[in-house]
Amino acid sequence: AHEKIKCRNHQTQTTCWDHPKMTELYQSLADLNNVRFSAYRTAMKLRRLQKALCLDLLGLSAACDAFDQHNLKQNEQLMDILQIINCLTTIYDRLEQENNNLVNVPLCVDMCLNWLLNVYDTGRTGKIRILSFKTGIVSLCKAHLEDKYRYLFKQVASPTGFCDQRRLGLLLHDSIQIPRQLGEVASFGGSNIEPSVRSCFQFANNKPEVEAALFLDWMRLEPQSMVWLPVLHRVAAAETAKHQAKCNICKECPIIGFRYRSLKHFNYDICQSCFFSGRVAKGHKMQYPMVEYCTPTTSGEDVRDFAKVLKNKFRTKRYFAKHPRMGYLPVQTVLEGDNMET
Incomplete structure (x- = not known):
């Protein structure tokens, strides 16, 4: 698969190699562009992506089992394509068994690999951080929203359970890449996560570190940079x-x-x-x-x-x-250079 990605790049001199099924999926998302509210538009696109990748079938504990099985402990280390494929194969093999062969393992592995590279490896270096891999999979898996928040916080917290600004920045950066890849980042404060980090620490009365309970309280206010994730959960709940x-x-x-x-x-x-x-x-x-x-x-x-x-x-x-109603916590953006993306 790695060779395939490289070959395509040399021939076309582009970095956006896509599996034909993935191209088809992205094209199908265009019909959601008439949804006027960005958080819903993004969440509905992600819901379609989540189902196409069969991640709506993946429980959090099954995801964690796969991460442990492949020894994905050092979150700041890099994974290469082969490691990503191996871990995804473990995930999808299990999903196939649990769902009476409704899951096409090779196709799901290909598409999920393609999606993760589009989100976290735009330059196609063939490597992404372990933290990025976990953030992508956990954001779209089937779990309670707060369980996802707790798990993701734990990945960047110190062994004593505290998180400083740099570590929170890593988590928010990896999270915002998910709507960014769909071209939806501008509505969530742009790809600059500085204002969100500042917002969380102001909420914590400017303590040098925050603990999980405080992070959860802040996330319950649905900060603008992360509002797409709770809305994804509401979209899923509303479907039926x-x-x-x-x-x-x-x-x-x-x-x-x-x-x-x-x-x-x-x-x-x-x-x-x-x-x-x-x-x-x-x-x-x-x-x-x-x-x-x-x-x-x-x-x-x-x-x-x-x-x-x-x-x-x-x-x-x-x-x-x-008295306009805003359902989320707006993050005050200070324009620090040209970081606004459309």
Whole structure:
């Protein structure tokens, strides 16, 4: 496989060798470009990628077993193509056994290798850091969000469980490469992770090091550079959700996927495709508050929303313009040189 990658490069003088199936996958992602909100657009692209690579079948403990089996302990050391292939083969062999041969091992190994190199080895040196390999696999595996955060934090923390700014920078740098490779980095503060590191340590009252619990509290605020990961989890949860409600715009009923309910008008619901493409019905403005459901509502949530609508009924347009809702912690970017990427 290494030879194949090198040969292609010499012939075409390019560094972007792609498996034909990978090219097909990337082309198919273009139809998600009409999703107006960057975190959702990125998360939906990643969800498609995650399923194509069968990483949505991979549990965290199985991933860790494979890392241990291949002795991937020194996170700052480099792995070559052969080591990557060997570890991926272990991962996919196990997935094939667990999923009644639904997994095509050679194809998955090829595609996942291709994706990891596109994300972490753009110059095609044939090597990536062990930390990068783990970050890529764990970000897209099937696990609870906070378990992923805990695992990734542990990879950069000292043996006593603390993490300084340099080590946190390594983790955030490797994480932001995932949306960067999809051309989606600008919305997450650019590829410069300095503002995110600063944000986390300000949250920790500028202590020299942070521990896991504090890092988790900061991540729960969904910092802008990392918001694509929790949204990926919500996209996955919403996929099969059926809501007993009718979309006020396209009239879809029941609503499948995300359901958006107005907190300004009673009984006003929008399905995800209308919401993402920015369609609105007469009398409902985009800036009016909405609540998102990725799973069907409980009666408690219905009562709570009813109370909010009642309160918002009497609020003016000016109020909503002055109180825009941001679901995540915006990271203040200080332009340090030309690090903005589109």
